[in-house]
Amino acid sequence: MPNVPAAASALDVLEYLSRHAEPVPAASIARDLPLPRSSVYHLLKVLCSRGYVTHYVEDRRFGLGSAAYELGSAYQRQAPLARVARGPVRRLVDQSGRNAHFATLDGRDVIYLLEERAPSQPTLVTDVGVRLPAHLTASGVAMLAALPGPQVRALYPDRDSFTQRHGTGPRSLTELRSLLSRTRTDGFAREDGTVTPELSSVAVAVLDRAERPLAAVAVTFRSVDGQPEHVADLVGRAKAAAGDIARRLSPTPR
Amino acid sequence: MPNVPAAASALDVLEYLSRHAEPVPAASIARDLPLPRSSVYHLLKVLCSRGYVTHYVEDRRFGLGSAAYELGSAYQRQAPLARVARGPVRRLVDQSGRNAHFATLDGRDVIYLLEERAPSQPTLVTDVGVRLPAHLTASGVAMLAALPGPQVRALYPDRDSFTQRHGTGPRSLTELRSLLSRTRTDGFAREDGTVTPELSSVAVAVLDRAERPLAAVAVTFRSVDGQPEHVADLVGRAKAAAGDIARRLSPTPR
DNA sequence: CACAATTGTCTCGGATCCGAGACGATCCAC
DNA sequence: GTGGATCGTCTCGGATCCGAGACAATTGTG
Numbered sequence: 001m002p003n004v005p006a007a008a009s010a011l012d013v014l015e016y017l018s019r020h021a022e023p024v025p026a027a028s029i030a031r032d033l034p035l036p037r038s039s040v041y042h043l044l045k046v047l048c049s050r051g052y053v054t055h056y057v058e059d060r061r062f063g064l065g066s067a068a069y070e071l072g073s074a075y076q077r078q079a080p081l082a083r084v085a086r087g088p089v090r091r092l093v094d095q096s097g098r099n100a101h102f103a104t105l106d107g108r109d110v111i112y113l114l115e116e117r118a119p120s121q122p123t124l125v126t127d128v129g130v131r132l133p134a135h136l137t138a139s140g141v142a143m144l145a146a147l148p149g150p151q152v153r154a155l156y157p158d159r160d161s162f163t164q165r166h167g168t169g170p171r172s173l174t175e176l177r178s179l180l181s182r183t184r185t186d187g188f189a190r191e192d193g194t195v196t197p198e199l200s201s202v203a204v205a206v207l208d209r210a211e212r213p214l215a216a217v218a219v220t221f222r223s224v225d226g227q228p229e230h231v232a233d234l235v236g237r238a239k240a241a242a243g244d245i246a247r248r249l250s251p252t253p254r
Numbered sequence: 255m256p257n258v259p260a261a262a263s264a265l266d267v268l269e270y271l272s273r274h275a276e277p278v279p280a281a282s283i284a285r286d287l288p289l290p291r292s293s294v295y296h297l298l299k300v301l302c303s304r305g306y307v308t309h310y311v312e313d314r315r316f317g318l319g320s321a322a323y324e325l326g327s328a329y330q331r332q333a334p335l336a337r338v339a340r341g342p343v344r345r346l347v348d349q350s351g352r353n354a355h356f357a358t359l360d361g362r363d364v365i366y367l368l369e370e371r372a373p374s375q376p377t378l379v380t381d382v383g384v385r386l387p388a389h390l391t392a393s394g395v396a397m398l399a400a401l402p403g404p405q406v407r408a409l410y411p412d413r414d415s416f417t418q419r420h421g422t423g424p425r426s427l428t429e430l431r432s433l434l435s436r437t438r439t440d441g442f443a444r445e446d447g448t449v450t451p452e453l454s455s456v457a458v459a460v461l462d463r464a465e466r467p468l469a470a471v472a473v474t475f476r477s478v479d480g481q482p483e484h485v486a487d488l489v490g491r492a493k494a495a496a497g498d499i500a501r502r503l504s505p506t507p508r
Numbered sequence: 509c510a511c512a513a514t515t516g517t518c519t520c521g522g523a524t525c526c527g528a529g530a531c532g533a534t535c536c537a538c
Numbered sequence: 539g540t541g542g543a544t545c546g547t548c549t550c551g552g553a554t555c556c557g558a559g560a561c562a563a564t565t566g567t568g
Contacts, residue, residue, distance in 0.1 A: 004300045005555080006525080010261035011304050015321075018328030023337075027544070036527045041546065046258050050265050051463070054334060054502065058341060060535090060545065064329040066462060066503050067269075072326015074272030075318040080308060083277075087312065208320060209305070248308065249320050259525080260555080281514070290557045295516065314515070314565090 006043075009035055013043050014052060014068065023056050023063030081215055082113040084248045085206075088241040089217065093118045096219055096237050102245075103139040104215045106131070108155050110140040113215070122199065124220060132195065135162065135176055136169040138203035139216035141189035145180040146205045146213035152180065168194045188235045189216075198223050202235050204242045206249070214249060217242045260297070263289055267297050268306060268322065277310050277317030335469050336367040338502045339460075342495040343471065347372050350473055350491050356499075357393040358469045360385070362409050364394040367469070376453065376476075386449065389416065389430055390423040392457035393470035395443035399434040400459045400467040406434065422448045442489045443470075452477050456489050460496045460503070468503060471496045 012033050017024065030040040044062055047053035051067035085102045092100045093116040101124065102114035109131040115124060134140025135156075144152055153173065156162065162171050170176040183189045192200040203218035219234045266287050271278065284294040298316055301307035305321035339356045346354045347370040356368035363385040371377075388394025389410075398406055407427065410416065416425050424430040437443045446454040457472035473488045 003555085004260050004264070004296050006258050006260035007264035007297055007300050008304070010258070010264055011300075011306065014325055018325055021331060023332070025544090026546080037545095038527050038529085038547085042258050042526080043261055046261050046265075050262070052265065054338065056337070063332050063334055063337070064325065066329070066334070066468070068325040068329040070326070071268060071272055071318065071322040072324070072329070075320065075322040075326070077275060078277070078317050080317055080320070083310070083317070084308065214320070249305075257525085279514090280516080291515095292517090292557050292559085296556080 009033075009039065010043050010047060013040070013047060014064070017053065017062065017064050018068075020063075023054070023059060023061035025061050029062070079113075080249070085114055085215065085217070085245050088244040089114055089116050092116075092217065092219065092237055092241040096234055097121075098234065099124055099220045100238075100241075101139070101218055101220070102215060103137075103218070105134060105140065105143045105213060108134055108161060110134045110137050110143070110216070121220075122222070124196070124199075133163045133165070133169075135179075136165050136191070136194045137218075138189040138191045138201040139218045141179060141183055141191070142203040142205040142216045142218075143213035144176070145183040145189065146207060146211065149177075152176070165194060166197060188238070190231075192223050192226070200226050202231060202238060204235070204238045206242045206245045208246070208249065215245070217245065263287075263293065264297050264301060267294070267301060268318070271307065271316065271318050272322070274317075277308070277313060277315035279315050283316070333367075334503070339368055339469065339471070339499050340370075342498040343368055343370050346370075346471065346473065346491055346495040350488055351375075352488065353474045354492075354495075355393070355472055355474070356469060357391075357472070359388060359394065359397045359467060362388055362415060364388045364391050364397070364470070375474075387417045387419070387423075389433075390419050390445070390448045391472075392443040392445045392455040393472045395433060395437055395445070396457040396459040396470045396472075397467035398430075399437040399443065400461060400465065403431075406430070419448060420451060442492070444485075446477050446480070454480055456485060456492060458489070458492045458496045460499045462500070462503065469499070471499065 012035070013029060016029055016033060026037075026040055026044060029035070030037045033040075035043075044053055044055070048055050048062075048065070051065045054063050054065040056063060081104060082102065089100050089102050097118050099118050099121045100116050101112055103110040103112045112128055112130045115128060132140070134144055144155075156173050156176060159172055162169070162176070164171070170179055187204070189203045190200065195201065199220055200223045201218045201220045203216045205213040206215040206217060208214050217238050219238050221234065266289070267283060270283055270287060280291075280294055280298060283289070283298075284291045287294075298307055298309070302309050302316075302319070305319045308317050308319040310317060335358060336356065343354050343356050351372050353372050353375045354370050355366055357364040357366045366382055366384045369382060386394070388398055398409075410427050410430060413426055416423070416430070418425075424433050441458070443457045444454065449455065453474055454477045455472045455474045457470045459467040460469040460471060462468050471492050473492050475488065
């Protein structure tokens with residue numbers, strides 16, 4: 001592949017700054033990337049002039065600038081998650097003959113970004129835009145299982161955090177942790193009747209390159225159809241869809 | 255200044271994509287920037303491999319990637335607003351002899367990021383991290399005045415949106431709009447006793463390059479000291495501080 | 509179905525850039 | 539106060555890159 005080294009170096013500098021909680025001196029950037037000192041200053045000049053980097057003159061340090069934030073906001077406005085997920089989720093529905101949906105985590109809620117219906121399958125409550133408590137849904141549990149423990153604790157500081165639905169679901173952090181541990185062991189999350197009585201879902205998380213959960217893919221079926229080999233088949237297909245989505249969102253660097 | 259054209263072009267491509275609500279074909283990028291076709295493909299290759307751009311193969315289009323979002327998140331983690339504002343706000347306090355603070359808008363709240371105390375001035379409630387309803391504070395009103403009308407309406411959909419404090423402040427969207435209009439005319443926002451009885455504040459917004467409010471700077475004084483010429487002096491100093499902060503956050507492109 | 513348009517990849521040589529190193533200014537340690 | 543270390547800018551020549559244009563594959567149109 002053709003190399004565009006100056007562009008790649010500019011990204012290196014931005015990513016270096018983004019890995020640091022505080023602004024850093026130019027000498028550290030040059031040393032750690034490593035890049036020639038004069039090249040680093042040239043790059044910083046351009047990045048500063050475009051607002052991607054802020055020069056803290058008094059501290060003689062450099063940090064990310066507001067243009068970096070603007071890029072992040074623009075990314076969110078393009079709704080890329082649902083856009084990228086549409087094809088794989090459609091194929092999952094076609095292949096499995098079941099309803100599927102795609103959701104992301106927002107605090108203690110899951111928010112549904114996409115739902116694809118299979119013929120003759122029951123209507124779901126998981127319409128686009130709907131929010132449900134994460135710990136009560138397969139998608140939510142799949143994503144929570146991929147979060148670091150301290151972050152889960154921060155989300156669920158006390159027993160009041162655990163809303164109920166149909167009298168089911170974890171009621172404490174201990175119960176939730178146990179559920180998340182089992183989810184990690186199984187490689188997927190499952191709920192039976194917690195969201196909708198007589199319906200079950202299996203879900204897997206879509207992870208970014210840092211193994212953080214971006215979203216989750218779930219397949220829903222009637223609970224009476226929940227034979228182990230059937231469930232295993234659906235989990236496998238959901239995993240394939242999740243992997244496909246992950247690859248499109250965060251390509252492996254070459 | 256030394257030019258690093260490939261780095262600048264890479265930023266051009268990212269900004270072009272961020273200006274579009276939908277992914278775009280490579281031909282549009284080449285035509286509109288304008289850049290040579292082969293150069294655009296080279297840049298897209300690098301940006302895709304690093305996750306800044308996503309190639310929507312089926313649509314033959316390109317959109318921003320999750321790495322753009324990660325940069326934006328990293329920017330927020332560095333808390334650059336308070337970092338950049340500290341010096342100018344400290345100088346404002348030194349020059350005016352009054353307390354000053356710096357806040358940003360979060361939904362219908364202002365959240366205080368920085369407070370600098372002057373000797374022998376009264377303690378304020380606006381400690382770092384404190385949230386107050388925006389429409390009741392000078393800083394909040396200054397930032398709301400810089401928002402487009404539809405965005406203000408979205409923030410305040412009904413009368414229940416208008417919390418009260420000490421029985422003062424706007425009670426309806428009509429009253430709020432009137433206040434914001436006066437604020438735009440005056441060039442600053444003022445509150446007298448709404449946050450703390452017997453204390454007044456004047457505030458001005460810190461605007462980014464798109465004239466959107468990033469934050470606000472406010473000076474607080476005893477209401478009995480509120481003679482017009484004194485207030486005008488404080489407003490002028492607050493404006494200078496706001497301008498200084500804005501220049502550091504979003505340098506004018508060359 | 510045939511042709512035109514577009515997309516994406518690839519080559520290679522002239523033009524341009526990158527980076528070593530010099531320099532002046534500023535900061536820091538003793 | 540002095541000398542060393544660091545920062546930020548600048549020059550310029552050899553090495554590298556950029557981009558015109560060819561090509562094959564795919565898509566769109568009549």
